[in-house]
Amino acid sequence: MKHPLHLFTPDRLIPVLFAALTLLTSGCASIHEESCTKFDERGRDSDNSTRYVYSDVDSESAAINFKRLPRGRNVFVRLYLMHLDPPKITPCNYLVIQKDVYIQRNVNTSLALEEIREFYAANGTLIATKTERVGNQFRATGYYTGDTSLPIPPNAPLGKYRIVSKLVVKTKHRVIVLASTSAGFQIVRRK
Numbered sequence: 597m598k599h600p601l602h603l604f605t606p607d608r609l610i611p612v613l614f615a616a617l618t619l620l621t622s623g624c625a626s627i628h629e630e631s632c633t634k635f636d637e638r639g640r641d642s643d644n645s646t647r648y649v650y651s652d653v654d655s656e657s658a659a660i661n662f663k664r665l666p667r668g669r670n671v672f673v674r675l676y677l678m679h680l681d682p683p684k685i686t687p688c689n690y691l692v693i694q695k696d697v698y699i700q701r702n703v704n705t706s707l708a709l710e711e712i713r714e715f716y717a718a719n720g721t722l723i724a725t726k727t728e729r730v731g732n733q734f735r736a737t738g739y740y741t742g743d744t745s746l747p748i749p750p751n752a753p754l755g756k757y758r759i760v761s762k763l764v765v766k767t768k769h770r771v772i773v774l775a776s777t778s779a780g781f782q783i784v785r786r787k
Contacts, residue, residue, distance in 0.1 A: 632688040632750040645728055646695065646711060646742045654739035658698045665700040665737065671707055671765055674698045675739075676775035678761055686786045687752045690745040693759065695777075700737045707731055708766040718756040730763075748783060756782045 662674045675698035685691050693713075701707065709731035715723040734740065762776040 635688040635747070635750065638747075642745070642747060644726065644744055644746055646693070646730070646744045648695075648697065648730065648733040648740040648742035650736075651739045651741060654698075654741075655737075658739045659737075662698060662700075665702065669702075670705040671699065671701040671709070671774060673763055673775035674700060676761075676763060676777045678759070678777040678779045680759065680779045680781045683780070684782045684784050685748055686784055687748050687750045688786070689748055691748055691781060692743055692745055693761075694743045695741065695761065697734070697740045697742070697763070697775075698738070699734050699740065699763075699774075701734065703736055709734055710764050710766060712762045712764060714760045714762075716758045716760065718758075723757075752783050754783050754785055756780060 658674070665672055675696060677696045679694045681692045681694065709729070711728045711730045713726045713728075715725070717723055733742075758778055758780045760776060760778040763774045765772050765774060
């Protein structure tokens with residue numbers, strides 16, 4: 597039996613590579629289109645919920661550096677920051693939203709904590725809103741870090757955008773904004 601590598605001799609491999617390059621450069625075949633289509637299918641099925649993780653070390657440091665929970669309050673947010681990575685992104689990629697939260701709460705009180713994410717175009721037009729229940733993730737006073745990956749679809753318009761995120765508590769009669777943060781990003785053309 598002959599060794600399978602005999603199929604990849606230079607006289608056979610060069611015409612195959614030349615044909616593949618010709619198809620790619622002529623537009624008859626595109627790796628980008630195929631990967632973007634698969635990306636779009638995966639993106640529609642992905643869970644864009646933020647997952648928060650409690651940090652022992654940062655919680656100890658924050659407890660030393662921040663004031664205590666104000667008297668008479670059941671919940672208070674001392675720190676709420678958001679970072680976007682990367683700040684410039686092309687379609688068919690994931691924008692990673694990273695958040696840092698230092699929340700103080702009375703553990704004996706049941707709270708309806710929610711996080712509201714709003715997406716705005718550069719001209720201020722609200723594009724989309726997503727609300728998540730996060731009370732079960734913030735069970736105790738502490739420093740939490742969270743992230744989520746946001747798929748940028750193949751047909752996303754180029755331009756600048758802003759994400760506004762709010763931590764709120766819902767009562768029987770109203771919604772109280774505990775803290776808000778925002779960050780901008782830009783969708784740029786694929787090269």
